[in-house]
Amino acid sequence: MDLYSEIILEHFKNPKNFGKLEKAQKSELGKNTSCGDSIFLELEIEDGKIKDIAFSGQGCAISIAAMSMLSEKIKGLSLNEIDSLDQNFIKDLLKIDIGPGRIKCAMLGLETLKKAIKDA
Amino acid sequence: MFDPLKLKKDFPILSQKINGYPLTYLDNAATTQKPKCVIDKTIEYYENYNSNIGRSSDSLAIRALNAYEETRKTVQKFINAKHETEIIFTRNTTESINLAAHSWGEENILEGDEILVSIFEHHSNFVPWQNLAKKKNAKLLIAPLNNDLELDIEAFKKLLSEKTKIVCISACSNVLGLKEDLISLTEIIRANAKNAKILIDGAQSIAHQKTDVQKIDCDFFAFSGHKIFGPTGIGVLYGKKHLLETMPPFLIGGGNIIEVNNEFTDFADIPQKFEAGTQNIAGVIAFNEAINYFSSLDINEIMTHEKNLFDLAYSLFSKEKGVKIFAPKSTQKRSGILSFTLEKAHPHDIAQVFNEEGISTRAGLHCAHPLHLFLKIPATARLSFSIYNTEEDIEKAYKALQKTLKIFA
Numbered sequence: 001m002d003l004y005s006e007i008i009l010e011h012f013k014n015p016k017n018f019g020k021l022e023k024a025q026k027s028e029l030g031k032n033t034s035c036g037d038s039i040f041l042e043l044e045i046e047d048g049k050i051k052d053i054a055f056s057g058q059g060c061a062i063s064i065a066a067m068s069m070l071s072e073k074i075k076g077l078s079l080n081e082i083d084s085l086d087q088n089f090i091k092d093l094l095k096i097d098i099g100p101g102r103i104k105c106a107m108l109g110l111e112t113l114k115k116a117i118k119d120a
Numbered sequence: 121m122f123d124p125l126k127l128k129k130d131f132p133i134l135s136q137k138i139n140g141y142p143l144t145y146l147d148n149a150a151t152t153q154k155p156k157c158v159i160d161k162t163i164e165y166y167e168n169y170n171s172n173i174g175r176s177s178d179s180l181a182i183r184a185l186n187a188y189e190e191t192r193k194t195v196q197k198f199i200n201a202k203h204e205t206e207i208i209f210t211r212n213t214t215e216s217i218n219l220a221a222h223s224w225g226e227e228n229i230l231e232g233d234e235i236l237v238s239i240f241e242h243h244s245n246f247v248p249w250q251n252l253a254k255k256k257n258a259k260l261l262i263a264p265l266n267n268d269l270e271l272d273i274e275a276f277k278k279l280l281s282e283k284t285k286i287v288c289i290s291a292c293s294n295v296l297g298l299k300e301d302l303i304s305l306t307e308i309i310r311a312n313a314k315n316a317k318i319l320i321d322g323a324q325s326i327a328h329q330k331t332d333v334q335k336i337d338c339d340f341f342a343f344s345g346h347k348i349f350g351p352t353g354i355g356v357l358y359g360k361k362h363l364l365e366t367m368p369p370f371l372i373g374g375g376n377i378i379e380v381n382n383e384f385t386d387f388a389d390i391p392q393k394f395e396a397g398t399q400n401i402a403g404v405i406a407f408n409e410a411i412n413y414f415s416s417l418d419i420n421e422i423m424t425h426e427k428n429l430f431d432l433a434y435s436l437f438s439k440e441k442g443v444k445i446f447a448p449k450s451t452q453k454r455s456g457i458l459s460f461t462l463e464k465a466h467p468h469d470i471a472q473v474f475n476e477e478g479i480s481t482r483a484g485l486h487c488a489h490p491l492h493l494f495l496k497i498p499a500t501a502r503l504s505f506s507i508y509n510t511e512e513d514i515e516k517a518y519k520a521l522q523k524t525l526k527i528f529a
Contacts, residue, residue, distance in 0.1 A: 061469045
């Protein structure tokens, strides 16, 4: 099993949308306390849609790559559309056979995102 | 002659392959593997004398009770307790410490009292005391490390006073492998805090150094069976007799009473007072085998062996750029635990690559959040050694490290 495909490593080393937003309406800190991953997410929302996203933090290759890939896909999506994204969506993005041992890492970004828009 | 390869053969689990490679088990601080004699003993009990002790008086029950109490004698001898009744069987170290915090703490900690722990405690020896302090309006003091990643003895001394009611400290840190000299620590505590009881968390030391509770002169000593080749679900709390006798029971109900009527309950004497409900009889009986197995080896040879493994791992790992090892500076204070971080790879990814090579390690915060906050690192990867590990295991770990560095270059 090769978890560390080139594309995952590329997203880990050079994550997309990494940094801060100037005018974020929503932000959320997500943590996997048992492994020490943390992602701070900022969102700019306009007309019920994601206009911009940025994240910072530290984590394993899987959590950071998943967040980076997710951030590329969600600009322009409505909050309802984001709410309907699930594990399979993340698995399709990562294109690797993620086992139960690492699924929490992969899901950290999406879970943080969903929390951030909860009362948007 | 101490021969880890020969010992390896006593552990059936170690002969398997993981991801196509022979299993290299380097997660002994989490739990140790079980020798065949311990596994066989569990089966022997269930196949021949499974029964509930202390209730029935048939032949099966008597055989089970005798075997169960035999373990208590073995543990007493093993840690050199003065009395057999000072050995309480629990589920694990966490439960042992909870027992002490609850039964002793609830009665003896008052508002304004001080409880002293260290920054390198496992949560099992941190959270119960933090909780107790909050409940009682007492103060939780935390002894820091110095820059050498050793206990800051001067700061420790300053935290001790007449207000200190209990000092709870690990014999060995499960992350740093730091082992302070327990005898000199208790001397310092006795000299500077005359009212303080002392609890030692021996989870990480029990299978790696000699334990003599009378020499250490601690009031409580807690450890788990599974960290010393015994089954999971069996732990020990040692407590000085006069303390245990005056403490109220922890769990109450079946098994630890003498008489119950509608108005009152008279509780059993120690140790039964603290062993309510049907115990882990199979576990206790098999635990005897584990201690006997361990005691048949020379503890000095074990310590030398594990030190050699650490030294080899330390010298190989520190050759590579971007590797940071978290270990005490003084070599005498080190044990068979090596925690590290890589500049470019998260500990979880390190453990993943190691596992691909058949190597079991541990990554994360190791139930030691306060220590990681203190060190200002999000997590660590950890190798921990035991009697059956070989130099070849360390070399394999080094190759896995090189592979990790290559992937995350």
